[in-house]
Amino acid sequence: MNQTRSLAGLLIGFVVFGIVLWIARTVHQELNDTGFAQTVLIGTAGWATGWLVGFLIAPTTSQEIRKFSQAMSTILAFACGFLLAKMEPSLTPLFEDGRLINEPIYGIRLMIFMICFAIAAINMYTYREGRRF
Incomplete structure (x- = not known):
């Protein structure tokens, strides 16, 4: 029963991705x-980032819990330090002179990223949790 629900959740996620496209x-x-x-x-x-996050937050065995906690701490250290420092100069032009508000395509792309990330993370989490039981 849980595997059927997990597969249905994955299918719904792909349908939502198609609708977003x-x-x-x-x-x-x-x-x-x-x-x-x-x-x-x-x-x-x-979508790919969401799947990774969903995969990492839903370990299925005690061995995965140990491995994923190490991986998560490494990823968080990388993201908080190096990645944010490198992304800041790229993001600054988006917010200058109201560019993000004046050009709707940037906001649309941000929304698409957030929707795809959220759906993929939820799908992977549901799929992994459903397979655990």
Whole structure:
């Protein structure tokens, strides 16, 4: 029963990802923006990051718990230090002169990343937790 529920959750996640891609395509056509491939790449990055986070927060055995806690501490140290320091100069232009608000495609891409990340993390967590029992 739990495996069926887990697989159904994964299927729903892929359907939501497809809907997000369809919405992105529609928005790009309305804005006459040719950056659809960039938006798909951002959504895919959100999806992959979400799967990784969902995988790491749902260990199924005691051995995985030890390994994942070490991996999580390493990833968090990397993300908090080096990655944020390197990302800051790239993110600064988005917030200058209200660019994020004046150009809606940036907000749309951020929303797509967040939606894909959240759905993938929930899917992986549900799938792994469902397989544990």
